[in-house]
Amino acid sequence: MRIIQACCKLGLDFVCVYTAEDEASGHLSLARELGGQAFRISSYHDANEIMAVADHAGATAVHPGYGYFAEDYRFARRVCERTRPMIWIGPSWRVIRTLGDKINTKRLARSLGVPTVPGSDRPVYDELEAEEIADSLFRFQAEQGIDLARVLVKASAGGGGMGIEEVHNLDHFKTVYRRIRNYSKRQFHDEGVLIEQRILDFNHLEVQIAADRHGSIAHFGTRNCTIQSTGRQKRVEIAPGFAPDQIKYSFDAAKVLDDITNHSLAIAKEVGYDNVGTWEWIVTPAGQPFLMEVNTRIQVENGVSAAISRLKGQPGVDIIKEQIRMGLGDPMGFTQQDITFEGIGIEYRIIAEDPANRFTPWVGRIDRFNPPQAPWLSMHSQIPQDKPYVIPTEFDPNLALAIIWGKDLAEAKSRGVEFLDRLVLQGQDQEGNPMKSNIAFLREKTSDILVF
Amino acid sequence: MQDVKAILEEIKASPYEEVAILAPHAGKVQFKVAGEGTKVYAPSGTWREKPGTLLASLERERNPRPITCTRKGEVQSVNTQLDGTFVEAGTPLMVLRHFFTKEEVTQAILKKVLFLFPAPERAKYLFAPEVDKKVKVSGCQSIKVKDGMDLFIVSRMKREKPLAYNGPDGILYAVYFSYDQNVDAGQPLVSVCPENQMDMIRDVVNRVQSDWEERE
């Protein structure tokens, strides 16, 4: 939806695709309303469908959205290298490939002196070497005064949580190492493992980067995404990442923000980054940042950064619009000096789920959805306000995204609470039980945002 | 219990069902069958290794993919105006008329006259271990079910829980699920026949076998 709106702002024609399950979805009606074409396809995961529709409609560029294909360098490569090439709205596929590999990213960061999680930066094959690394990691943590020292053993060929185990002390290391090594060998035919420090207590920060195709790189500040569900899904994002002028931290928070911003820019420069992207960091209670990974795509939470950004002093920044514009080859047209920041932004993700019960998704029908209106609030939602809506079971039950702005932390927090209190959201499931949502959870979390 | 004869007559009155062929994906369609009345065939061969009649091809990204017939019958209508054009996924391409086979008619009648135990939710279903053993050895009709008997195991999201049968006592006549496939809520899992009606059921089967003429 936001992509469609951005296209309209830029005066561009657009085509969108949808599946049978999404027949009732908001993006489809918006697209039709705004005079764009829409085609039904069999699956969002089938690249062939997207290419076929693009050719048929004569599209000249592809925006992959937030998900699935956005970080798939093969998809990006296909868009650019097919017989009828199109413009890829995103960083070039080579960049996606380089930064898509976590080991590569880690080594790249280290080569630039950017701090990363202590541990190995290459697959370890030798048991003695592995044990030595683990041993030094335990001693290293002991020295820093960390009580609950933990070491992670990961299958280097794995990903997505498979083949990762935690070790509490060196005596257990050998057993775990062997188990992971054998698992990795069975599963991926590779015996390599990674050994890293496990950081238990941290804040999750992000740096929003934007670049054009001509070598200009700028940032749109930082975000704090520490408030998450048990499954490590973000629920509240705040821009900027810390508020040193309003909250007291045990470390120099302003310097941390500067450091991670500069490190992120350095890496972006090194790889020739040429579109928008997010650098994910974790910051320890001691104020030590570590680079985690780079998301080579626009993220859902870009809006909260836009909310506090002022371009040449003006509000109303649209990072998606800038992404499309620069992706199509336009020069940036502004410099870092033109970007200033004002106030605090909070983004809430309103989701049909039960926070008390491990955030289990809730399935049912929404009867009433009535968000309040305010000049400091912007909403993104595909839920219709005039008729009941059955949540499709195929996708995550994301209902709405609310971005709240306040001139300082106190105002932002009180507006946030006000918004949540005035929001009307009712529905029932098949058995007639009332709807469950995370509104109360969001409200409770609002009180201690940005506190570390 | 409904009158079997009446049901059979009802089916005889319209001995076929219409099968709509939809575009499985986007692409340029090219029809490969002549219009109305053309006979089309389902996959054949000992292992179903010979594909059914080629109905159309749908070309996407320079890759023409065949759409073949899965059930025997004849062509009822073809949306010929689409020939050579780009179609979206799910576009109706043609309608086939499938004549019921003896097996299908029998099943249709049995589903109407027998007690069907429905699946309470979408999940995979299995028989409880003892029942499973018996079914594997002597077939499902060796099982006598009673109300409240632990008959199934529901397997969903890798979690398993027992499910008790409730309904009339009788013999397990047929099984409609397999361990590796999800069953939607409300779909029948098994059909149960009261013991005293087994003879009548056999009669149905025999009657269909002798009365029903399969159309070529």
Next chain:
Amino acid sequence: MDIEKSTQELADRLQYIQDIFGSRQPGDVALLAEKLAEFRAREQAEGMPQKVKLLAQIQDLFDFVEKKLDAELVPMDKVRIVRHPQRITLKDILEFVYDNYTEIGGQDEYSIDPSMVIARAYITRRIGDKVHNQPVMVIGQEKGHGQEFRNGGSVKPWGNAKALQYMKVAETENIPIHTYVFTPGAFPVEDYPGAAQQIARNLYEMAALRVPVVACFSEGGSGGAEAIALADTRLMLSHGYYSVISPEGAAAIESGIRQGQRAPVSMIEECAERLKITAADNLRMGYIDRVVHEPPLGARPHHYDFFKRLRQEMIMATDEAFLGVKGLGLIRGMALKRRKKDAVADPESMFVRWVLDEGAADRLVWKRYSKFRNMAKGAMRDKTPASRRLTDSLQQVSWSTYSYLRYEFLRTYGKKLMTLAEETRAEAGVVLEKVLRPFKSGGARKVDTQTIQKLTELSCAEEGICLTGDWDGGYVSPKAREDKAVTCPNASTHGCLDLWAPDLFGDFAGVCQYCGHHFPMEYQWFIHNVLDKDSAIEFGQDVEAGNPLDYPGFDQKIEEAKRKNKIKSSCLTYEASIDGVKIVIGVLVAPFRGGTVGAAEGEKFIRALSRARKKHYPFLAYVHGTAGIRIQEGTNGVIQMPRATMAVRRYIEAGGLYTVLYDTNSYAGPVASFLGCSPYQFSVRSANIGFAGPGVIKETTGIDIAPDYHKAYNALARGHIQGIWDRREIRNNLVQAFQTIGGRNLYYR
């Protein structure tokens, strides 16, 4: 005199003649029919003496015409002769050639495989007043004069297994083996032990049997024949045939007809001619040693003289085999020579003890190897210049010397040196530890800056930042240059989405991302992307596939294959390394005439094996694909089965590690010999492995087989292969295999 019986015999003879000439009936046959009818008509009226006279006349006429017709026989007639129910069978031979016998493990249909007959027989020789009973193991296919259960002599895998078992028994008992080949081909089923795999096992074992083997061919149908025919002396009946494929099979391939149809008769006759299948042809090409002459129009059970001749030939061949390795006494040798010259002399008049001592057995095996090694030399084109040949042979000597020093000399003496060094080092360690201990203990638990650096800074910077950096370069399949989507054959059952060709044939190595289905890839993919980069160096390019039988039209076809594939034969041989381990590789390239094996391919394979043996490298047979033996080369191709298998055996016995890796379709002769005999056969998921393809199985056995019958997983389940690999994991698996199977000491015992 029983006129009636004699007349009936004549009628049978006439019927036989009509049968063997098939559709082509020469005028003489009509004449015989006419005369016989005439005789029958007149015979009633005549008196006894006249009857006898007339009968004698007509019998003479038959004899005369048969003799005349014998000269007119075309190859296809001979095929009909050996297949005729009246053709002599192994049982007849056991009855009339040997003095006594006991059949082992079979009584008519009560046998594990009635088409394979085993018997312990003996030959009695009377020298002076002494009687010698000389035992032999007789093994052969039994066609049984048309008995249904004999399956026409088409032996099932377990029948060949039984044959092998008794060859080993003969070896233990130290008695010679006589084999009789009466088979149209093996029964092509994959049930354990598997048609191809069992034949391969037979060949491998026969290659080094320590007792003499004499084989006699009547009907030698390809692989089925080879299963028992790897012999020291190979005799052939003059009206038999020995061929790579049945003429019908060749004609079916030649005319490109579909399954279930019949090739035209004229085409079948022509193929029989072209394939050079007769005894005379095979004698000329050197694949048999001698021809045993049969009576006109082929031996039948009533030809007692023939059995006597066959007995003498078999005895003589066995004698020669023994004497040839026994360390000939001078007088004996002269006697034997004289006997050869004077063919009428009775071999039974001289006694040769059929027993070998250890040394003689060694010589026997070596002689057998040399015999096969020297076959088919003229059937390929070796364009290696003379100067290169000389340097090549000198180089080989130097490899052998080097290997000797490296592996033999050092093993014995090096070990001692090593142990000494290790002991010294251990002692030094103890001393050092004692000296240093006071200094070390204090700071042991502290983390020094160097350790912290190790944990937080870039390691091994010299290797570059991107460790998985081998993204560009390597071999890219031409299929990866097309902008199109490809549908996986399992899409309907596994829900695979279409794959973009550049991804599929590039990054994914031809493997469906969703279900793991393997699409075929080019052999170059393996050479460039599995082996160490740029490590493969080809050798033996100068040996070229030819057209040894001057098969009509084949010159163009083979030239076309050479031009299209830019290689000279379907077998490419390389020296290469994989993860630093040096290996020799023999590749069978599928696009070159289906990866078929002929004389050139066999020779290259053998030379590569010998290179690996001399250099002490492991050998990998990478079967990109093979459809079998190249039929247009006839027996020049078939003979590669025993030849290459013997070379494999020699390599393995010298301590080599012989590994086979199948990639796509791998069928027939090569699998049934030098590939199937490997104890380590692995397969990429995409492979189909077996003896005969589905079409041939349907044709020969009438059995419909499931589409997945030959799939690698089924081959694994049947015990034919030892493992299945994902194509993307070939390299890792190979390294692993070399390490675990070969051991640290470079794959040599």
